[in-house]
Amino acid sequence: MNRITAREASERVGKPVRLAGWAHRVRQLGGVTFIVLRDRSGMIQCVAEGIDEACELTPESVIAIEGKAVAEPRAAGGVEVHVRALSVLAQAPAMLPFEVNKKAIEAGFDLQLDERVLSLRHPRNMAIFKVQAALADGFRRALRVRGFTEVHTPKLVATGTEGGAEMFPVQYFGRQAYLAQSPQFYKQMLVLAGFERVFEIGPVFRAESHNTSRHVNEFTSLDLELGFIESEEDIMALEEDLLGEMMTYVVETCREELALLGAALPAVGEVPRISVPEAIKILKESYDWEAPAGEINPEGERLLGDYVKKRFGSDFVFLTHYPADKRPAYTMPHPEDPTLTKSFDLLFRGLEITTGGQRIHDYDRLVASFRRAGYDPDAFASYLNAFRFGAPPHGGLAIGLERLTARLLNLNNVREAILFPRDKDRLTP
Amino acid sequence: MNRITAREASERVGKPVRLAGWAHRVRQLGGVTFIVLRDRSGMIQCVAEGIDEACELTPESVIAIEGKAVAEPRAAGGVEVHVRALSVLAQAPAMLPFEVNKKAIEAGFDLQLDERVLSLRHPRNMAIFKVQAALADGFRRALRVRGFTEVHTPKLVATGTEGGAEMFPVQYFGRQAYLAQSPQFYKQMLVLAGFERVFEIGPVFRAESHNTSRHVNEFTSLDLELGFIESEEDIMALEEDLLGEMMTYVVETCREELALLGAALPAVGEVPRISVPEAIKILKESYDWEAPAGEINPEGERLLGDYVKKRFGSDFVFLTHYPADKRPAYTMPHPEDPTLTKSFDLLFRGLEITTGGQRIHDYDRLVASFRRAGYDPDAFASYLNAFRFGAPPHGGLAIGLERLTARLLNLNNVREAILFPRDKDRLTP
Numbered sequence: 001m002n003r004i005t006a007r008e009a010s011e012r013v014g015k016p017v018r019l020a021g022w023a024h025r026v027r028q029l030g031g032v033t034f035i036v037l038r039d040r041s042g043m044i045q046c047v048a049e050g051i052d053e054a055c056e057l058t059p060e061s062v063i064a065i066e067g068k069a070v071a072e073p074r075a076a077g078g079v080e081v082h083v084r085a086l087s088v089l090a091q092a093p094a095m096l097p098f099e100v101n102k103k104a105i106e107a108g109f110d111l112q113l114d115e116r117v118l119s120l121r122h123p124r125n126m127a128i129f130k131v132q133a134a135l136a137d138g139f140r141r142a143l144r145v146r147g148f149t150e151v152h153t154p155k156l157v158a159t160g161t162e163g164g165a166e167m168f169p170v171q172y173f174g175r176q177a178y179l180a181q182s183p184q185f186y187k188q189m190l191v192l193a194g195f196e197r198v199f200e201i202g203p204v205f206r207a208e209s210h211n212t213s214r215h216v217n218e219f220t221s222l223d224l225e226l227g228f229i230e231s232e233e234d235i236m237a238l239e240e241d242l243l244g245e246m247m248t249y250v251v252e253t254c255r256e257e258l259a260l261l262g263a264a265l266p267a268v269g270e271v272p273r274i275s276v277p278e279a280i281k282i283l284k285e286s287y288d289w290e291a292p293a294g295e296i297n298p299e300g301e302r303l304l305g306d307y308v309k310k311r312f313g314s315d316f317v318f319l320t321h322y323p324a325d326k327r328p329a330y331t332m333p334h335p336e337d338p339t340l341t342k343s344f345d346l347l348f349r350g351l352e353i354t355t356g357g358q359r360i361h362d363y364d365r366l367v368a369s370f371r372r373a374g375y376d377p378d379a380f381a382s383y384l385n386a387f388r389f390g391a392p393p394h395g396g397l398a399i400g401l402e403r404l405t406a407r408l409l410n411l412n413n414v415r416e417a418i419l420f421p422r423d424k425d426r427l428t429p
Numbered sequence: 430m431n432r433i434t435a436r437e438a439s440e441r442v443g444k445p446v447r448l449a450g451w452a453h454r455v456r457q458l459g460g461v462t463f464i465v466l467r468d469r470s471g472m473i474q475c476v477a478e479g480i481d482e483a484c485e486l487t488p489e490s491v492i493a494i495e496g497k498a499v500a501e502p503r504a505a506g507g508v509e510v511h512v513r514a515l516s517v518l519a520q521a522p523a524m525l526p527f528e529v530n531k532k533a534i535e536a537g538f539d540l541q542l543d544e545r546v547l548s549l550r551h552p553r554n555m556a557i558f559k560v561q562a563a564l565a566d567g568f569r570r571a572l573r574v575r576g577f578t579e580v581h582t583p584k585l586v587a588t589g590t591e592g593g594a595e596m597f598p599v600q601y602f603g604r605q606a607y608l609a610q611s612p613q614f615y616k617q618m619l620v621l622a623g624f625e626r627v628f629e630i631g632p633v634f635r636a637e638s639h640n641t642s643r644h645v646n647e648f649t650s651l652d653l654e655l656g657f658i659e660s661e662e663d664i665m666a667l668e669e670d671l672l673g674e675m676m677t678y679v680v681e682t683c684r685e686e687l688a689l690l691g692a693a694l695p696a697v698g699e700v701p702r703i704s705v706p707e708a709i710k711i712l713k714e715s716y717d718w719e720a721p722a723g724e725i726n727p728e729g730e731r732l733l734g735d736y737v738k739k740r741f742g743s744d745f746v747f748l749t750h751y752p753a754d755k756r757p758a759y760t761m762p763h764p765e766d767p768t769l770t771k772s773f774d775l776l777f778r779g780l781e782i783t784t785g786g787q788r789i790h791d792y793d794r795l796v797a798s799f800r801r802a803g804y805d806p807d808a809f810a811s812y813l814n815a816f817r818f819g820a821p822p823h824g825g826l827a828i829g830l831e832r833l834t835a836r837l838l839n840l841n842n843v844r845e846a847i848l849f850p851r852d853k854d855r856l857t858p
Contacts, residue, residue: 382858429811
């Protein structure tokens with residue numbers, strides 16, 4: 001008889017079952033042990049009477065059970081397992097750093113991260129990462145049907161996308177390399193190489209020393225790049241469709257996880273577009289909020305999220321026309337006002353989750369833009385040279401997977417959406 | 430009228446079409462220009478008569494075409510496009526470092542890698558990466574239906590899986606970090622955290638200084654880890670099914686790419702198992718080949734690949750029972766002979782493409798094994814501690830995606846299956 005999951009067992013009333021998992025909850029009651037067994041599928045109550053191995057069982061021990069599934073209206077899910085045999089594969093200590101069978105873990109967040117293997121066992125935490133996997137998979141599915149190829153580009157690089165600031169140096173056979181801040185150059189080069197449409201889901205590294213609830217130093221980027229566009233509008237339209245399909249996929253595949261997390265996913269219709277100059281005016285007029293140095297910082301983004309929610313009923317807003325001096329040198333200037341660019345951010349409930357735009361595809365123009373930004377084109381030769389051999393108009397975007405997850409599920413800290421977060425103070429576990 | 434691909438155009442005989450792509454081949458013939466347009470879907474012949482823009486067209490220029498699809502038995506695919514309008518979006522120089530419209534690129538491999546954006550345009554190279562994407566996706570699909578969760582684990586780590594040798598050091602906010610050699614510790618910890626079944630597709634980094642056709646310093650690892658196994662046999666059985674499903678998926682989704690590459694995919698049935706001691710005996714008896722220091726090196730693996738092909742008609746062989754002193758400290762010793770382990774490699778046509786096995790899941794035993802191997806358990810505390818809270822029996826494996834791709838497609842060098850390879854001498858592009 002093969003092992004089945006708790007969920008499968010709940011559909012086999014009257015049949016013998018074999019299960020394995022963790023003892024989520026253990027209660028001794030007059031010679032009978034009530035065990036809630038937890039596995040990757042969920043939980044099921046198991047009742048052990050006259051089973052010696054059950055008497056000393058501690059919560060979080062690993063157990064294997066043989067028994068019979070029986071209808072029991074008082075049990076959660078309406079089914080329980082009458083245990084015939086139980087073996088303890090690994091006994092957990094009587095004292096744990098914290099309990100994972102309460103509604104929430106009662107321990108500081110740092111301790112929860114220190115003991116990540118334990119805190120992840122809490123069903124809410126498990127659910128976060130099931131939703132996250134579905135988001136990434138939804139991204140992938142939506143792009144694959146549109147002819148995108150999934151690629152893997154190097155994380156060890158010779159120069160940075162934006163010139164080496166905020167990069168981690170790596171000792172590479174006696175020379176200095178860096179960890180890639182983004183696959184930006186490589187995804188563009190692959191469009192030029194004829195793939196036309198590529199995407200990558202992979203780690204990016206930022207040596208930013210600020211340590212906020214929104215920032216970590218390693219995260220997962222959902223990157224895409226697309227050739228033969230008319231303008232950055234094509235990228236924004238693609239993102240609208242993409243996010244819509246991702247939400248639908250998550251709703252379809254993570255119904256229980258969303259219910260457990262009490263999360264309602266947003267509808268993604270046509271997302272309002274507001275240019276940065278316009279947004280600065282709106283913030284001044286509606287909130288008496290002054291953009292410091294003409295920049296919409298996180299506080300401005302929060303207010304803007306509030307504004308579009310009230311004004312358009314939208315959880316999303318595209319901020320467009322970013323000033324050229326705030327965007328990387330490869331960003332396409334706006335034809336009507338070259339101090340602005342054909343780039344955008346997407347804010348979701350007042351938090352930036354995407355940066356994107358059209359790129360410069362003409363070699364001479366690109367080299368001039370790098371020079372103007374103060375970069376030595378020779379240091380970027382392997383990227384710039386690619387534009388000599390026929391480059392189509394193109395653009396793309398990047399979505400921070402953990403930020404998107406956290407915002408979607410109303411988590412307070414992006415670290416809650418990272419299995420093993422990395423920041424200035426945390427390199428373990 | 431929307432743009433369509435070359436493939437779509439070939440199915441629209443008699444209809445107007447709008448295309449964009451690269452001028453793969455350009456031929457002037459008595460006032461008529463014959464252009465083979467190449468895009469992400471394939472190629473189509475376009476005929477431009479009396480179109481000024483076509484007269485000076487160079488190969489590899491980026492073009493947009495409007496015209497009409499017309500049946501033409503003499504054209505490849507039986508359809509050509511009669512061009513009504515042509516615009517050159519980017520003109521390629523008359524002299525390219527090498528041509529990409531011949532059967533093979535006539536240039537040294539190093540130059541092809543230096544000019545990767547150009548060499549990737551060759552249809553054979555494009556096909557390699559379409560097959561590679563399908564392999565990774567087939568892996569993912571096969572695991573998802575088996576209840577595996579896709580995860581993302583940190584690439585910045587404090588200590589190495591095997592003790593810090595052959596790792597790249599990273600400067601991390603004034604302290605030393607390393608690049609992960611493998612997600613080994615993390616995938617095990619996630620099994621323990623209750624995910625039970627996890628997989629990851631991501632980069633791994635090896636600071637090995639040898640520079641062979643099989644080795645690079647950054648590659649993509651297909652990793653999985655599985656809880657509640659009986660033995661390493663469960664992992665091997667899973668890999669048989671997995672590889673079978675991956676091959677089927679590639680055949681179904683990459684028919685044209687496989688034809689272009691002249692690759693026949695292997696049948697994956699029951700894979701023969703040979704223990705390392707047995708294999709050493711076979712190599713001695715059948716090939717008079719002596720294993721240096723009791724180890725089956727790449728030459729031994731090649732001979733063994735030959736042996737199982739002749740003896741069992743199999744392209745694959747599991748080498749089992751690796752000596753304990755050749756495997757990491759977390760490897761489960763063999764109960765019948767503790768100098769051997771419950772671990773395996775999978776050889777494919779004589780090349781190692783997988784390492785896997787059962788791991789030690791008992792805390793005390795694991796700590797003792799780390800000590801015996803000469804490691805300080807304190808340095809691995811965040812990994813080892815996880816085993817105190819109830820760890821199920823588990824095991825897993827890792828497949829090198831690029832090696833698998835290269836072997837499957839009979840490529841001479843693993844670098845042909847990497848978009849932008851990294852080795853001791855190459856950090857760009």
